[in-house]
Amino acid sequence: xxxxxxxxxxxxxxxxxxxxxxxxxxxxxxxxxxxxxxxxxxxxxxxxxxxxxxxxxxxxxxxxxxxxxxxxxxxxxxxxxxxxxxxxxxxxxxxxxxxxxxxxxxxxxxxxxxxxxxxxxxxxxxxxxxxxxxxxxxxxxxxxxxxxxxxxxxxxxxxxxxxxxxxxxxxxxxxxxxxxxxxx
Amino acid sequence: xxxxxxxxxxxxxxxxxxxxxxxxxxxxxxxxxxxxxxxxxxxxxxxxxxxxxxxxxxxxxxxxxxxxxxxxxxxxxxxxxxxxxxxxxxxxxxxxxxxxxxxxxxxxxxxxxxxxxxxxxxxxxxxxxxxxxxxxxxxxxxxxxxxxxxxxxxxxxxxxxxxxxxxxxxxxxxxxxxxxxxxx
DNA sequence: ACCTTTGTAACACAGTCGTGCGATAATGAG
DNA sequence: CTCATTATCGCACGACTGTGTTACAAAGGT
Numbered sequence: 001x002x003x004x005x006x007x008x009x010x011x012x013x014x015x016x017x018x019x020x021x022x023x024x025x026x027x028x029x030x031x032x033x034x035x036x037x038x039x040x041x042x043x044x045x046x047x048x049x050x051x052x053x054x055x056x057x058x059x060x061x062x063x064x065x066x067x068x069x070x071x072x073x074x075x076x077x078x079x080x081x082x083x084x085x086x087x088x089x090x091x092x093x094x095x096x097x098x099x100x101x102x103x104x105x106x107x108x109x110x111x112x113x114x115x116x117x118x119x120x121x122x123x124x125x126x127x128x129x130x131x132x133x134x135x136x137x138x139x140x141x142x143x144x145x146x147x148x149x150x151x152x153x154x155x156x157x158x159x160x161x162x163x164x165x166x167x168x169x170x171x172x173x174x175x176x177x178x179x180x181x182x183x184x
Numbered sequence: 185x186x187x188x189x190x191x192x193x194x195x196x197x198x199x200x201x202x203x204x205x206x207x208x209x210x211x212x213x214x215x216x217x218x219x220x221x222x223x224x225x226x227x228x229x230x231x232x233x234x235x236x237x238x239x240x241x242x243x244x245x246x247x248x249x250x251x252x253x254x255x256x257x258x259x260x261x262x263x264x265x266x267x268x269x270x271x272x273x274x275x276x277x278x279x280x281x282x283x284x285x286x287x288x289x290x291x292x293x294x295x296x297x298x299x300x301x302x303x304x305x306x307x308x309x310x311x312x313x314x315x316x317x318x319x320x321x322x323x324x325x326x327x328x329x330x331x332x333x334x335x336x337x338x339x340x341x342x343x344x345x346x347x348x349x350x351x352x353x354x355x356x357x358x359x360x361x362x363x364x365x366x367x368x
Numbered sequence: 369a370c371c372t373t374t375g376t377a378a379c380a381c382a383g384t385c386g387t388g389c390g391a392t393a394a395t396g397a398g
Numbered sequence: 399c400t401c402a403t404t405a406t407c408g409c410a411c412g413a414c415t416g417t418g419t420t421a422c423a424a425a426g427g428t
Contacts, residue, residue, distance in 0.1 A: 022295010028386060038407050039386090049386060100294055106347060107291030110284055111206010116348060123349035148350070148358055149337065156340025163290060164300060165307035166332070174336065177329055212416065222377050223416090233416060370428085377422080385414065395404075 007045050007055060010035050014056035019097040023104035026053070054114050057105040061122045064088055064098055068129065078183050081133045082175060085154050088126070089175075090161045091168050099158050127151050137182050146182070153178060191229050191239060194219050198240035203281040207288035210237070238298050241289040245306045248272055248282055252313065262367050265317045266359060269334075272310070273342045273359075275352050283342055311335050321366050330366070337362060 013035035017026050028049055032039040046052040068087050072080075090096035102122075109115035131147040138146050157174055160166040166174075197219035201210050212233055216223040230236040252271050256264070274280035286306075293299035315331040322330050341358055344350040350358075 018295075023291060024295055027384080029384075040389095040407050040409085041405075043387075044405065047387095104291050104294060106343070107207060107288050110288060110346060111202075111208055120348055123344065123347055127349070145358070145361055148354070149362060152340030152344055152358065153333065153337050154340070155343055156336030156338070159290070159339055159343060160307065160336055162294060163307060164304055165311070170332070174329070174332055178333060211414080213414080224377050224379085225375075227417075228375065231417095371426100372428100373424105373426085375422105375424080378420085380419080381417085383415075383417105386412100388411080389409090390407105391409100392407080393405085395402105397402085398400085 003045065008059060010037075010042065010045060010052065011056035011059035014052065015060050015097070015101045018101045018104050023108060028052070050112070050114060053105075053108070053112075054118060057109075057115055057118050060098060060101050060105070061118065064102070065122065065125055077136055078179055081137060082179055084129070084133065085150075085175060086172065089154060089158045089168075089171065091172060096162075096168070099162055103159065103162055130154075137179070150178075150182075187229065192243060194221075194226065194229060194236065195240035195243035198236065199244050199281070199285045202285045202288050207292060212236070234296075234298060237289075237292070237296075238302060241293075241299055241302050244282060244285050244289070245302065248286070249306065249309055261320055262363055265321060266363055268313070268317065269338050269359060270356065273338060273352075273355065274345045275356060280346075280352070283346055287343065287346055314338075321363070334362075334366075 010031065013031050014026060017030050017034050021030070028039050028042055031052070032042050035042075042052070046055065064087065068084055071084055071087065087095070088099070090099040105115055106119055109119050127147065130151040131143060134143050134147040134150060154175070157166065157171045161168050161171045194215065197215050198210060201214050201218050205214075212223050212226055215236070216226050219226075226236070230239065248271065252268055255268055255271065271279070272283070274283040289299055290303055293303050311331065314335040315327060318327050318331040318334060338359070341350065341355045345352050345355045
């Protein structure tokens, strides 16, 4: 069997546990049960729990990142940018689950340097994307400032939806409003 | 002995464990060791682990909230608003720790309805504050949109600092820039 | 002096954790 | 066929978890 495929499969099981029961419920055994394999089998693919977590974190993040970078470059500027950014935000059930997972790993990373490293890579990638988008949107303004602000706004809105403080509809409207002011 | 004072003291110990070792290290025993009491003593003040966590979450949040509402109402509009908002953001070691704790509880709340309830209260309070500040800042614009955007920006920037993606200096500059554009 | 209440500690218990180890198939090279 | 390699599993171990119970010390009213 292909080692890497199985590792991805197990990482996906980690994600499902987090999305369903919360990050506090992640353990070797719960992941084994979720994936349908035995805990002993898990140890063949990941030496330790930390290794499993780090891989799962990287995996979920890469999945979103690759989906975004594979998207058509925004041509209809306003709507294109909106679509790209929404790809990382909790707009439907699937992306809500993904955002929940990423967010949970982020909190875990506050006390685990290995996870923190994975996340910083993701943040810089995401910032680069925002920078690229900002260059398309604004003409004379400071691109860096616009990019950082857009990046923070996207993540802030996402967190507010995950926390149940905003509905995803309000979130989309907020993003839309901001992009509208930016292109005006 | 005063029951409530001791409960606050134990809640503070929970916060210290989270800030130092991460949220994954919180247990009855680790909190007991941090506070200097025995685990049996903990059970006199909190029946269960969940009760302790919920109280600690509420406690840390209330501490910040009360500090803010006790601040002088912003008179010098621009700088006053900035000072109030920075009170919730990781600008120094103390507030970095507070933000770390709040953020960790937020992630925990994604899988624990009791903690989620505490947090939603905090979010609506914070939004009300942003709404009040937004009313001072803008003249004709939609106050609600401005408030929600400011709220999301503040939390987004905070998360980026906690994740090590932004320095607190860059965060402050970003907030300053945005408030500048808002008052212009 | 006695007894009740209260704060604190220590321990027992069942459960779960991460991890290591041995057993059992399956697979494929020689 | 043989045998080494690999995949998978189940289990055992020690450590740690949350929780309940019991024991003990201090205090205060009667």
